[in-house]
Amino acid sequence: MFAQTTVVSGTVTDASNKQPMPFVTVAFAGTTIGAPTNNDGKFNISTDGVVKQIKVSFLGYKDVFLPVKQGVTQEINVRLVPVANQLNEVVVTSGKKPKYRNKDNPAVELIRKVIENKEKNRPESYPYVEYKEYDKMQFSLSNVSPTLADKKFFRKYAFVINNRDSTTVPGKSLLPIFLNEKVSQYYYRKSPEKEKTVILGEKNVNFGGSVDSEGLGAYFKHMYYKVDIYDNTVFLMTNNFLSPIANSSPTFYKFFITDTVAFKNTKLIELSFTPRNTADMLFVGKLYITLDGNYAVEKVELNINKNINLNFVNSMKVNQEFEQNPDGRFHLSKSTTLADFGFTKNKKGGLFGIRTITYGNYEVNKQRPDTTYQNQELAESDEVKHRSEQFWEQNRLDTLSIAESKVYKNVDSLRNMPSFRRTMDIATLVLAGYKGFGGFELGPANTFYSFNPVEGFKLRLGGRTTPELSKRYYFETYGAYGFKDERFKYFLSATYSLNNKSIYKFPQDYIRVSTQYDTHIPGANLQFVQEDNFLLSFKRGQNDKYLYDRNYNFDYVHEFESHFSYHLSLKRLTQAPAGSLYFLNTVGDNTSNVVKDLTTTEVGLSLRYAPKEQFYQGKIYRTPIPSKYPVFSLDYTAGLKNVLGSAYGYQNLHLQMDKRFYLSYLGYADVTVEGAKTFGQVPYPLLDIFRANQTYAYDIYSYNLMNFLEFVGDHYASINIDQHFVGFFFNKIPLLKKLKWREVASFKAIYGGLSDQNNPALHPSLYQFPVSATGQPITYALGNTPYVEGSVGIENIFKFVRIDLVRRFTYLDHPDVSKMGIRARVKFDF
Structure with a gap:
């Protein structure tokens, strides 16, 4: 009782x-x-x-x-009591250790045979391949004290804390807190090449509105990327590791034949491998190679070398097993990735993640109709997300542990507890800067207060509605007041979702109307509605040339399942100079004329294609997850003269390509290439004002030693390279290796100019370029020399700080420019 x-x-x-x-x-x-x-x-x-x-x-x-x-x-x-009998005494004598060589090394000859036969052992070598895939992603708290549930504060959460699993991972007591399951059917055709994935069912824990479980699952799976041992690189924890059977692996790994074993009634050679340099992004582990002449991998054990430069990861390993096809070749049957996370290396507690992918119903050379490979469906329907328990019992290709089977119910109970909801509200305020009030959030907190030379102290208060209020209607607003210019500013937008999904979910399909009156720095590329970030108030040099912008916008955005999207826009903008900025031209007989403001009406079309793009999706935001696939965008804008008071007619065309290049042991490089052209005669506020940065924060997409409004043009081409070496050099220096610092370098160049028709020196009716108080020019067109700057820096300082030494190489004779500077950036990385 x-x-x-x-x-x-x-x-x-x-x-x-x-x-x-x-x-x-x-x-x-x-x-x-x-x-x-x-x-x-x-x-x-x-x-x-x-x-x-x-x-x-x-x-x-x-x-x-x-x-x-x-x-x-x-x-x-x-x-x-040990299982095996104790061995007799063994005498080991020392001798000179022979130098490891690739030449005449049977282990190296064996791995070269594996490399030679890679292509025929991949699924893509068959004309047709299909299989069912069961993907299970689980995260647990590790080694939670068994007495925690006895403490007064945690007694109410005892039903969660006591759901521990101490058998799945030897030496670990796991408390599951997150679980995602997905069952899908995959089809592949080699010629013409086509693949299709049909999602049959997906199941997530639900933490409530504060946490987007689907987005969290996508981010976890990005860290635990699917491992293909036959690829040259293996992507894990946002880093690229050189595969032990990469084409160049004998250069970076040492291989040893360590045993001959039997596995699934097959005789295999156990081939052990270890890095030549333990600081490089390489694995330690074993390959089990078949002896039937196919030189296929039937089993593999990959362990992340403990000496490499990874944050928060105490250990990580990948185990894979392969099964034999009727033709004697092998296919992947199960892949398990395990990682132990923690802020310290004491391993007393932290997070433990396990991703298990099981493959079943594997068939090769089974031809299907063309319709089988068409109409790829990437977005899950509500039916797919709400499958019955009977469906999961019939379609799971793996089993849930007792602790895993209780996670869904436990999290549902936890979500309904007022104390848990209060905790999530506090976390949202600290991490995202918003305080929730049912279907409305107040924030962001970092914009409540800021300052600048034109407005002085500026107070701002705003907020937005959330999907808890409505999935179709969204409103966002703020009001701000500058105590120096004594003007009130505002922003208000209303958005309607056409597909009855959150506008922050893929695929987007919405219309939006908005109006805004606020200040803007010409040439600043700050995030929309985030101009008042307190930290951006601190700037170098002269910074008193502003614009008062009053705009009215209409936008329609539509994304397709293929990740192609278009954006239609209509915009009316009135720009008025503020601070020391002015609009001045010459009319009639050399009569100077001060222009009060400039009004334009524009229509725009933006096209974007981001193949296989994935997002980390929060409740009311989403962030693209970097990948190896490029992103292409094309923007066309037309100014409509004499429409709604517009003073000019013109066209602007802008092209851009972004891509991350993974360079194996040399890290990765983020590359952006873009170009633009303006057609028509317009004053300088309507030209391309090149992105400048006078803050002390390092901005990836701006020129960090260029002054605001320093360069304008009606055509340009640019390249931006941000290279991350992830410790390739520092890992070879003992002190820096211990600090886990990483090297980073960047190169930015922009080449362009100003045509004669837009040169105010040749056409006095155009607005004159601004000058300083002493009459010295401060705005220029690029000449035959491009603007170039570069930087070298250190990132991962305290695991989240990046500091760059930036050097400007051209146009050093311009007034008030800095040749060199130190800039900082905050970013969390693994």
Whole structure:
């Protein structure tokens, strides 16, 4: 009638030498409640359930089952007996270790055979391939104290804390908190090449509105990318590792034939490998190679080398198994990726993630109709997301542990607890800067206060609605006031989703109307509605040339499943100079004329193609996840003269390509190439004002030593390269290796100019370029020399700070420019 707690503690020792044994798993038999022993071999476990025995297990030792007394505190000491008999004495003599060589090395000859046969052992070597895929992604808290649920604050969460699993990973007590399952059917045709994935079902834990579980799952899977051992590189934890069977692997790995083993009734050669340089992005592990002449991999064990420069990752390994096809070749049947995360290396606690992908119903050379490979469906329907339990029981190609099977129900219960909701609200305020009030959020907090020379102290208050209020209607607004210019500013937008999905979800399909009156720095490329970020208030040099912008916008955005999208826009903008900026031209007989403001009406069309793009999607935001695929964009803008008071007619065309290049052990490079051309005669505010940056923050897409409004043009081409070496050089220097700093370098160049028709020196009716208070020019057109700047820097300082030494190479004779400068940036990386 009353709950009785059974508590068992004790010490586990080795029966042969009586030494305490750490990391031994001790659990109540038939449950997932247990814990590993500590460094002194001691353990303490407890439960309120009905139990009869404890089970003590450790690799290489006989399992022990011992009875326990129900409802009492007791001490049980255990001695484990090794499974194998003790070996006789072995005498090892020292000798000169032979130098490792590739030449005449049978292990290297074997790996070269594997490399030669890579293509025929890949699924793409068949004319047709199809299979079912079950993808399970699980995250757990590791080694949570078994007594935590007894503490007063956590008692209400005991149903979550006690759902631990101490059997899946030896030496780890796991408390699952996140689970994502997906079942899909895959089809591949070689000629003409086509592939299609049909998602049959997907299931996520649901933490409520504060956390987007789908987006979280997409981000986790990006870190735990699918491993193809036959690729030259393996992408894990946002880094590229050189595969042990890459074409160049004998140059970077040492290989050793260590054994001949039997696996699934097949005789295999065990080929061990280790990095030549332990600081490089390489693996340690074993390959099991077939002896049938195909030189296929039937099993692989990959471990991340503990010496490499990774943040928050204590350990990580990948295990893969392959099954034989009827023709004797092999296909991947199961892939398991495990990673142990923590802020420290003490391994006492942290996060533990497991992604298991199981493949079934594998068929090759089965021809399907052309319609099978058409109409790729990437977005899941509501039916797919709400499959029955019977569906999952029939379609899971793997099993859930007892602890995993309880996660969905536990998180549902947790989500409905007021204390949990309050905690998530605080986390949202700290991390995202917003405070929720039901279907409305107040923020962002970093824009509440800012300052600049024109407005002085500026206070701003705003917010936005959330999908909790409506999935179709969204509103965003703010009001701001400058105490120096004594003007009120505002922004208001209303958005309507046409596909009844959140406008922050892929694929987007919405219309938006908005109006705004606020200040703007010509040439600044700050995020929309984020101009007032407090940290951006600090700027170098002269910064008193502003614009008052009053605009009215209409936008329609439509994304397709293929990741092609278009954006139609209509915009009316009135720009008025502020601060020391002015609009001045010459009319009639050399009469100077001060222009109060400039009004334009524009229509625009933007096309974008981002193949296989994925997002980390929050509740009301989304961030693209970098990948190896390029992103192309084309923007066309037309100014409509005499429409809604517009003073000029013109056209602008802009092209851009962004791509991340993964360079194996040399890290990766983010490259942006773009060009633009303006057609028609317009004053300088309507030209391309090149992106400048006078803050002390390093901006990836701006020129960090260019002054605001320094360069304008009606045509240009540019390239931007941001190279991350991820510790390739520093890892070879002991002190820097210990600090885990990483090298970074950038190169930026823009070449362009100003045609005669837009040169105010040749056409006085155009606005004159601004000059300083002493009459010195501050705005220029590029000449025959491009603007060039570069930087070298260190990132991963304290695991999130990047500092660059930036050098400007051209146009050093311009007034008030800096030849060199130090800039900082905050970014979290693995």
